[in-house]
Amino acid sequence: xxxxxMTVNGKRxxxxxxxxxxxxxxxxxxxxxTGTHVGCDTSQCGSCVVHVNGKAIKSCTTLALxxxxxxxxxxxxxxxxxxxxxxxxxxxxxxxxxxxxxTPGMIMSAIDMVNRLGFDLSEETIRHELEGNICRCTxxxxxxxxxxxxxxxxxxxxxAAE
Amino acid sequence: MAGxxxxxxxxxxxxxxxxxxxxxxxxDINREGQTHAYFLRSPHAHAVIKxxxxxxxxxxxxxxxxxxxxxxxxxxxxxxxxxWMINNKDGSPMRAGAHPALAQGKVRYVxxxxxxxxxxxxAEAKDAAEAIKVTYAPLPAVVDLAxxxxxxxxxxxxxxxxxQVYDWHLGDKAATDAAFKKAKHVTKIDLVxxxxxxxxxxxxxxxxxxxxxxxxxTLYTTSQNPHVARLVLSxxxxxxxxxxxxxxxxxVGGGFGxxxxxxxxxxxxxxxxxxxxxxxKWVADRTEAFLSDAHGRDHLTHAEMAMDENGxxxxxxxxxxxxxxxxxSTFSSSVPTYLYAPLLSGQYNIPAIYAEVEAVYTNTAPVDxxxxxxxxxxxxxxxxxxxxxARELGLDPATFRxxxxxxxFPHQTPVIMCYDVGDYDAxxxxxxxxxxVKGFAKRKRDSAKAGKLRGLGYSAxxxxxxxxxxxxxxxxxxxxxxxxxxxxxxxxxxxxxVLTGSHSHGQGHETTFAQLxxxxxxxxxENVSIVHGDTDKVxxxxxxxxxxxxxxxxxxxxxxxxKVEAKAKKVASFVLxxxxxxxxxxxxxxxxxxxxxxxxxxxxxxxxxVAHKFTGAELEPGLKEGAFYDPTNFTFPSGVHxxxxxxxxxxxxxxxxxxxxxxxxxxxxxxxxxxxxVHGGIAQGIGQALLEGAVYNDNGQLLTASYMDYAxxxxxxxxxxxxxxxxxxxxxxxxxIKGCGEAGAIASPAAMINAITDALGHENIAMPATPQAVWKxxxxxxxxxxx
Numbered sequence: 001x002x003x004x005x006m007t008v009n010g011k012r013x014x015x016x017x018x019x020x021x022x023x024x025x026x027x028x029x030x031x032x033x034t035g036t037h038v039g040c041d042t043s044q045c046g047s048c049v050v051h052v053n054g055k056a057i058k059s060c061t062t063l064a065l066x067x068x069x070x071x072x073x074x075x076x077x078x079x080x081x082x083x084x085x086x087x088x089x090x091x092x093x094x095x096x097x098x099x100x101x102x103t104p105g106m107i108m109s110a111i112d113m114v115n116r117l118g119f120d121l122s123e124e125t126i127r128h129e130l131e132g133n134i135c136r137c138t139x140x141x142x143x144x145x146x147x148x149x150x151x152x153x154x155x156x157x158x159x160a161a162e
Numbered sequence: 163m164a165g166x167x168x169x170x171x172x173x174x175x176x177x178x179x180x181x182x183x184x185x186x187x188x189x190d191i192n193r194e195g196q197t198h199a200y201f202l203r204s205p206h207a208h209a210v211i212k213x214x215x216x217x218x219x220x221x222x223x224x225x226x227x228x229x230x231x232x233x234x235x236x237x238x239x240x241x242x243x244x245x246w247m248i249n250n251k252d253g254s255p256m257r258a259g260a261h262p263a264l265a266q267g268k269v270r271y272v273x274x275x276x277x278x279x280x281x282x283x284x285a286e287a288k289d290a291a292e293a294i295k296v297t298y299a300p301l302p303a304v305v306d307l308a309x310x311x312x313x314x315x316x317x318x319x320x321x322x323x324x325x326q327v328y329d330w331h332l333g334d335k336a337a338t339d340a341a342f343k344k345a346k347h348v349t350k351i352d353l354v355x356x357x358x359x360x361x362x363x364x365x366x367x368x369x370x371x372x373x374x375x376x377x378x379x380t381l382y383t384t385s386q387n388p389h390v391a392r393l394v395l396s397x398x399x400x401x402x403x404x405x406x407x408x409x410x411x412x413x414v415g416g417g418f419g420x421x422x423x424x425x426x427x428x429x430x431x432x433x434x435x436x437x438x439x440x441x442x443k444w445v446a447d448r449t450e451a452f453l454s455d456a457h458g459r460d461h462l463t464h465a466e467m468a469m470d471e472n473g474x475x476x477x478x479x480x481x482x483x484x485x486x487x488x489x490x491s492t493f494s495s496s497v498p499t500y501l502y503a504p505l506l507s508g509q510y511n512i513p514a515i516y517a518e519v520e521a522v523y524t525n526t527a528p529v530d531x532x533x534x535x536x537x538x539x540x541x542x543x544x545x546x547x548x549x550x551x552a553r554e555l556g557l558d559p560a561t562f563r564x565x566x567x568x569x570x571f572p573h574q575t576p577v578i579m580c581y582d583v584g585d586y587d588a589x590x591x592x593x594x595x596x597x598x599v600k601g602f603a604k605r606k607r608d609s610a611k612a613g614k615l616r617g618l619g620y621s622a623x624x625x626x627x628x629x630x631x632x633x634x635x636x637x638x639x640x641x642x643x644x645x646x647x648x649x650x651x652x653x654x655x656x657x658x659x660v661l662t663g664s665h666s667h668g669q670g671h672e673t674t675f676a677q678l679x680x681x682x683x684x685x686x687x688e689n690v691s692i693v694h695g696d697t698d699k700v701x702x703x704x705x706x707x708x709x710x711x712x713x714x715x716x717x718x719x720x721x722x723x724x725k726v727e728a729k730a731k732k733v734a735s736f737v738l739x740x741x742x743x744x745x746x747x748x749x750x751x752x753x754x755x756x757x758x759x760x761x762x763x764x765x766x767x768x769x770x771x772v773a774h775k776f777t778g779a780e781l782e783p784g785l786k787e788g789a790f791y792d793p794t795n796f797t798f799p800s801g802v803h804x805x806x807x808x809x810x811x812x813x814x815x816x817x818x819x820x821x822x823x824x825x826x827x828x829x830x831x832x833x834x835x836x837x838x839x840v841h842g843g844i845a846q847g848i849g850q851a852l853l854e855g856a857v858y859n860d861n862g863q864l865l866t867a868s869y870m871d872y873a874x875x876x877x878x879x880x881x882x883x884x885x886x887x888x889x890x891x892x893x894x895x896x897x898x899i900k901g902c903g904e905a906g907a908i909a910s911p912a913a914m915i916n917a918i919t920d921a922l923g924h925e926n927i928a929m930p931a932t933p934q935a936v937w938k939x940x941x942x943x944x945x946x947x948x949x
Contacts, residue, residue: 018283018285020285028189028190033183034183034185034186034187034189034190035182035183035184035185036183037187037189037363037364037415038189038365038445038447039363039364039365039448040448040868040869041447041448041449042448042868042869042870044868044869044870044874045363045448045869047363074183075181075182075183076182076183076184078182079181079182084181084182088181088182091177091181092173092174092177092178092181093173095173095174095834095835095837095838097177097180097181098416098668098669098670098838098839098842099362099363099364099413099414099415099416099667099668100176100177100179100180100181100185100413100415100668101185101187101362101363101364101415101416102363102415103180103181104180104181104183107181123882124878126877127877127878127880128877128878130876130877130878131876131877131878133877134363134869134874134876135363136361136362136363136416136418136842136846136874137363137416137668137838137842138838138841138842138845139841139842139843139844139845139846139875139880139883139906140841140845140875140876140877140880141838141841141880141882141883142837142838142841143877144877144882
């Protein structure tokens with residue numbers, strides 16, 4: 001079995017895996033990072049979104065071997081102990097989750113959205129950008145509010161840091 | 163409202179683990195030595211199994227075991243059951259076909275379970291499944307609901323040669339027919355309630371584990387009601403007696419009804435764990451979920467409504483044909499009967515109602531409760547026919563509804579239900595104000611200027627939830643009681659654990675239940691934990707569905723808290739050296755009336771356990787009380803939803819321009835969570851009306867078996883919603899709660915179709931109103947206008 005190595009949430013990991021192993025299986029089964037979920041296997045629902053080299057990708061349709069040497073961030077890599085990433089905090093404040101299953105992917109997609117499009121996101125933009133993330137619980141109403149607020153909070157943090 | 167008690171918008175206690183990826187769903191659970199199961203499913207909708215040859219597959223790498231229907235038979239594993247007996251019009255019982263967990267002799271739908279391969283890895287299990295040789299003799303598939311019982315049709319179950327499960331009725335036929343004879347106007351409609359696939363985002367999953375030392379089983383599963391699962395697996399399927407079977411439903415990623423039922427896969431995993439001597443894990447992929455989760459709705463209905471010369475409704479008769487699929491799922495039989503017809507009075511004073519329901523088998527996945535379960539179907543009938551009647555009579559739909567509203571309570575309908583309280587005028591008035599119905603005419607003109615059609619549709623729904631008084635449902639055929647249990651355990655330091663038979667899979671019980679307890683005991687909400695979903699921890703419970711966790715589950719907690727307070731007062735009376743009847747309890751403090759002597763809750767808890775202030779002869783130590791609560795009536799949430807749509811007649815695309823919901827849920831524990839429940843329900847209802855529909859081809863192949871083919875509502879299909887409330891507290895439970903989980907899904911399809919037909923100017927549109935269907939309908943409108 002071929003060996004694959006990558007950095008996951010700042011930690012160097014490697015394993016010998018079946019060549020058909022998907023990134024999500026590598027994260028969940030090999031590394032026991034079970035925050036990344038599988039909701040559809042066909043790249044539609046976005047429960048499996050993680051960041052690879054700073055970009056959101058769907059880990060259920062990415063081969064682990066194709067991530068050799070990559071820098072991977074999962075939902076577990078966002079908070080610093082009790083100190084939440086502003087997007088995580090916004091989802092809680094705005095009740096942007098119910099069952100929580102789609103939530104890790106939603107948060108990872110939302111952060112990517114901010115990285116690409118900035119801190120001032122309109123409702124229309126957010127709804128359009130969420131095309132690849134399905135939620136069955138919330139009707140998206142509070143997810144949209146959470147992302148808008150989370151984006152603004154990320155902007156505020158950036159300003160504060162400068 | 164400030165604080166964390168009832169009525170406060172408290173942030174959810176459970177969220178931290180979900181937003182940090184620390185949730186614990188069934189697929190996150192791995193047992194030492196675990197194997198992986200893969201189900202070989204029928205590719206045919208209907209076929210005789212001539213042979214199953216597992217020889218080659220058994221020798222493939224990693225294979226631990228292969229089990230088939232023959233093994234089920236040999237081990238005498240009982241069949242899956244339907245727990246609600248429905249009687250035919252003539253009093254004879256419904257016809258329930260056998261439902262083995264692995265097919266025996268015949269397969270009856272695409273996705274039916276033929277064999278299970280258990281292997282070291284999932285990939286190896288899949289590889290081996292491909293090597294199993296099954297010889298089928300295909301039979302004609304019965305797919306079309308309308309013709310499923312026609313003469314000469316292929317029989318699906320021998321017990322039901324014509325494929326009819328039951329032919330049931332409710333109401334007074336003679337009185338209804340008499341009212342129709344006298345009617346001044348009769349409105350008639352034909353409706354299709356489209357078949358839906360629930361699609362909780364977490365697919366179903368199970369891990370079966372067997373401890374040979376204890377001869378005991380553990381099943382981790384995606385269940386809305388682990389105790390019911392244990393009961394059925396023990397008493398009917400015979401896996402193990404209840405004290406030897408632990409069922410754990412950990413974090414569950416949405417249910418919407420589909421995780422109530424006891425399915426083949428969970429049953430097989432727990433049984434197979436003993437057979438192979440190792441834990442067995444199965445996780446559905448999304449296509450398996452589409453194929454084998456119980457579907458929802460799927461009715462054909464003809465309805466007629468009679469009115470007098472004053473526009474008052476005098477009677478209604480309804481004839482419905484319901485598709486129950488290939489086998490009777492756990493509660494399927496009750497959905498198109500007792501969860502449907504008793505709601506056909508809607509919010510209206512209708513003196514006579516008669517409903518007939520014929521349920522049939524088809525070679526499709528089993529159909530059972532899906533968010534609302536029967537009540538969305540009833541609301542769709544009532545709110546469509548009321549709308550059409552108003553249009554036929556040339557009356558404003560809001561005025562027509564108001565004229566026929568029930569105005570005094572309690573109100574006994576002709577179809578079982580006794581509505582306890584409500585104010586339907588108030589919800590309608592508020593909804594019209596919030597929505598700015600007055601401004602609609604202008605908005606319609608503006609749309610017209612842009613070449614768009616604009617429409618407005620009402621849905622004044624009622625539902626019966628808080629399910630349910632046990633004796634009442636027992637008399638109607640239910641196999642179980644529908645009470646709930648609670649146990650309040652006060653620890654010596656004054657923190658509290660509440661064990662509940664309710665199960666949270668997104669509803670936020672860890673927060674709302676804690677709000678109740680913290681407010682009542684005057685302790686910080688952080689000091690309260692809610693324990694649920696484990697039959698070894700919680701003794702018994704009936705689970706979460708039918709919007710019952712607040713009205714029934716929390717009422718059980720109230721009863722237990724009453725007992726805790728009574729016991730704590732006794733302890734306090736020893737601590738404060740006062741008579742028990744002089745002890746007051748308020749804001750977390752026990753005090754002696756007319757004095758400044760007091761002691762806080764935590765100190766009383768400690769004294770209850772150290773037991774230094776009283777003797778064993780005077781008082782039993784400890785502070786832990788349990789209660790069962792059986793409701794005395796259903797609860798009746800109601801409200802008005804207003805949909806406003808804009809249609810582009812050139813493309814057929816319908817945009818939801820505006821949505822207003824004004825609901826009366828009685829007392830609300832956490833408005834933030836309640837609003838979230840409403841949003842989600844509306845989204846599912848809009849999904850049904852605009853996007854979703856399960857499609858089988860003539861051979862019984864499911865064409866909508868992935869997210870590429872089944873249109874789930876995405877964020878840009880939906881608007882933001884205006885959600886508001888009116889309040890008439892429910893008189894039948896101690897908290898005044900009615901329930902909110904299903905209301906959005908119940909109300910919204912009718913509002914959507916009423917808005918679309920209003921925009922189009924004719925009634926000829928079916929769900930889902932896809933762009934193609936709407937485009938055709940719009941062109942028909944234009945052609946008619948040009949005539």
